[in-house]
Amino acid sequence: MSYAAITSSVIEELQAICGRDHVVFDDEKKLKKYSRDQVPEDKYARLPEVVVMPRSAREVAAIMKLANRETIPVTPRAAGSGLSGGAVPIYGGILLSIERMNAILEIDTANLMAVVEPGVVTNQLDAALKPYGLFFAGYPMSEEFCFIGGNVAENAGGGRAIKYGVTGRYIRGLEVVTPTGDIVQLGGKRVKDVTGYDLVSLMVGSEGTLGIFTKIVVKLLPRPNARVAVLSLFRDAEAAIAVVPEIVTAGKLIPAAIEFMDHFSFSMAARSLQETFPYDQIGAVLLFEVDGSDNGLVRAEAETIRRICEHRGAIEQHLADTEQSIERLWKIRKQIPWAIKRYTPHQSIEDIVVPMAAIAALLPKLDEIGRRFQTQIPVFGHAGDGNLHATPMKNPEHTLEHWDRMLPDLLTDMYRTTARLGGTISGEHGIGHKRRDFMGLVMEDAQLDMMRKIKLALDPQNILNPGKVVAI
Ligand SMILES: Cc1cc2nc3c(=O)[nH]c(=O)nc-3n(C[C@H](O)[C@H](O)[C@H](O)COP(=O)(O)OP(=O)(O)OC[C@H]3O[C@@H](n4cnc5c(N)ncnc54)[C@H](O)[C@@H]3O)c2cc1C
DSSP states (O other), X not given: OOOOOOOHHHHHHHHHHHOGGGXXXXXXXXXXXXXXXXXXXXXXXXXXXXXXXXXXXXXXXXXXXXXXXXXXXXEEESSSOOSSSTTOOTTOSEEEEOXXXXXXXXXXXXXXXXXXXXXXXXXHHHHHHGGGTEEOTTOOTTTTTOBHHHHHHHTOOOXXXXXXXXXXXXXXXXXXXXXXXXXXXXXXXXSOOOSSSOHHHHHTTOTTSSOEEEEEEEEOEEOOOEEEEEEEEESSHHHHHHHHHHHHHTSOOOOSEEEEEEHHHHHHHHHHTTOOOOGGGOSEEEEEEEEESOHHHHXXXXXXXXXXXXXXTOSEEEEEOSHHHHHHHHHXXXXXXXXXHHHOSSBOOOBEEOOGGXXXXXXXXXXXXXXXXXXXXOEEEEGGGTEEEEOOBOOTTSOHHHHHHHHHHHHHHHHHHHHHTTOBSBSSSOOTTTSGGGGGGTSOXXXXXXXXXHHHHHXXXXXXXXXXXXXX
């Protein structure tokens, strides 16, 4: 792929579109901030030539028209919390940050919809909805710092997907700037709409390759006012995982969350928070949350979970029923990616997903892969929806060259194993450029070809976020 370099006249045009204060091009320290997302290894990073921070759809459209005229790649970026390199400008060019488009435009309580700009921090929307007794259910666990625009582009899913589903379920309308610079309104506040192709769904999860969202219509739900969390410690992973289907079938309930943490993940995170547990006895831990509007019912469901876990051999259980004590338990789970990142930058947080009942078969196979490649693979994630963050880490006794050479083979093995169990390579973090070249392991050529045709129909010059999702 060949793109034009940024010239001083392009910079001047960008300044005329966005204002001089919102174009960064000669300050390496500032540019560096936009060179990576949360994928830790340097090989996935790249400095943009220029960063622009438009304030409106009209400005975004003007930037896309200019980029098409000059053949300059444009990479959209929200908060940069992604875990697949999606917001990294791998061909340099223009980095389009949506950070200034951060207004909550409307909370429509009559239609149970909110209209927001893409740069709203996900948790800020939640805080704004709280006084109305409403919430946006499809948010990820990075909600304190990620943006709604990034959530829609990744079709993020979080700890609560087993009950509430993922972001896409709640996106009803989008204002989109197309890769060639048109502004289109897709969907709206309608709950039902079968008028033509479902372009809203096509855009959701398109990882910034098919359009730039400038306005988002989000469906809201009544906020559950009763919540209880249960933390159950088990001697081994098999016993813990056996509980998951039993909760749903024998317990006849769907918790809001069922999170799995293996010994390494849980101990690292909990110890870093100075929490005390019988670490030497723990093989795996489950964190459940149940929620609803009836306090009595929610408590009864939590008790059912506690009983099933006890029956399955839980060695210790902790019940939390206040906002503070529930958040304390979640903090351990949320700390895991940071604890692993602190432990080593040479790791690869993966995002494999299998049908829920296949987790029991997947875990021993991950162990086997770790042994074969002589490296540790901590596992944590959303057991309730089959989405596990298996995280191969560099063996301290191996050289960096060995790790770099061996990781693609390890990942190929892991992805093939996942596919054989009916799974695939990403449940929520997306493909970006980190996983792009593995797509052929889980998709037929004809399917990849459909994706290429869609991309090129909308973006004939491959200007918008090139090099991501599917090789052109
Ligand atoms: C600690 C931690 C926990 C996490 N937990 C979860 C989790 O539970 N579930 C989950 O799904 N993910 C999780 N993630 C990953 C990440 O937070 C999500 O993918 C999130 O949705 C990305 O949002 P962002 O605002 O940071 O987007 P960015 O990383 O900035 O961008 C992500 C993608 O969106 C595109 N994009 C950005 N803005 C727009 C726009 N306006 N229009 C079109 N495309 C756009 C970018 O080009 C890029 O491809 C976690 C990450 C971390 C670090």
